[in-house]
Amino acid sequence: MSSSKGNVIAPSEIIERYGADAARCYVLIIGPADQDAAWSDTGIDGVYRRLLARLYRLADELSETGAGDGAQARADQPANPEGDALTIVRKANWAIDKVTRDTADRWAFNTALSAIIELLNEVYRYPEADPQARRFATATAASLVFPFAPHLGSEAYEMLTGRRVWEEPWPDADPDMLQADTFQLVCQVNGKVRDRVDAPSGAPRDELERLCLESRGVKAHLDGHEIAKVIVVPDKLVNVVVR
Numbered sequence: 001m002s003s004s005k006g007n008v009i010a011p012s013e014i015i016e017r018y019g020a021d022a023a024r025c026y027v028l029i030i031g032p033a034d035q036d037a038a039w040s041d042t043g044i045d046g047v048y049r050r051l052l053a054r055l056y057r058l059a060d061e062l063s064e065t066g067a068g069d070g071a072q073a074r075a076d077q078p079a080n081p082e083g084d085a086l087t088i089v090r091k092a093n094w095a096i097d098k099v100t101r102d103t104a105d106r107w108a109f110n111t112a113l114s115a116i117i118e119l120l121n122e123v124y125r126y127p128e129a130d131p132q133a134r135r136f137a138t139a140t141a142a143s144l145v146f147p148f149a150p151h152l153g154s155e156a157y158e159m160l161t162g163r164r165v166w167e168e169p170w171p172d173a174d175p176d177m178l179q180a181d182t183f184q185l186v187c188q189v190n191g192k193v194r195d196r197v198d199a200p201s202g203a204p205r206d207e208l209e210r211l212c213l214e215s216r217g218v219k220a221h222l223d224g225h226e227i228a229k230v231i232v233v234p235d236k237l238v239n240v241v242v243r
Contacts, residue, residue, distance in 0.1 A: 194217040225242035229241045
């Protein structure tokens with residue numbers, strides 16, 4: 001943006017519509033701080049809906065779920081999570097580790113915020129999981145987003161825990177929860193996510209490729225197409241390029 005080019009966007013309109021937290025988060029998530037980025041009005045709407053509004057809805061839902069059983073003040077990590085609860089707890093600890101490293105070591109605020117969005121997506125993905133695991137993960141997201149969105153982050157955290165987030169220590173990742181036997185392999189076709197499947201951590205490239213090609217979502221988008229190449233990112237994703 002440049003005042004000489006007349007393309008400066010006044011923050012007052014954005015703040016009035018979305019709030020200061022959304023404006024701040026979008027500026028930070030739009031890209032690395034040392035690089036240019038194209039402003040998009042639709043982009044800030046996405047940050048508002050996928051991050052802030054989603055966090056508030058979860059906090060409101062889970063604070064009501066925990067009312068009356070003492071769990072509202074116990075948004076702590078469950079002692080022995082299993083199944084979907086274990087998946088959520090592991091994702092929360094992954095987010096703690098990533099956001100801590102991205103902000104403290106790399107100043108990569110855009111990837112830190114993306115990790116918080118991933119965490120919220122995981123909580124939404126398992127609505128029937130143990131409520132305490134979901135409260136722990138949502139409270140974790142609130143504490144991690146607090147430096148970027150202090151107004152909503154502090155409110156969501158207090159809704160879930162009854163405590164003030166700025167009086168709490170920065171969360172520490174549980175090392176045991178950072179070690180997973182399996183991970184969710186992202187399966188893409190031409191760069192678009194078509195499925196997610198469980199895969200063994202540390203699996204070789206050919207095994208990850210096989211799991212991706214055999215997944216239902218990928219198979220549905222391969223009919224009538226020729227596979228040009230398969231790109232494998234270990235422990236993360238497989239992208240099938242077709243033509």
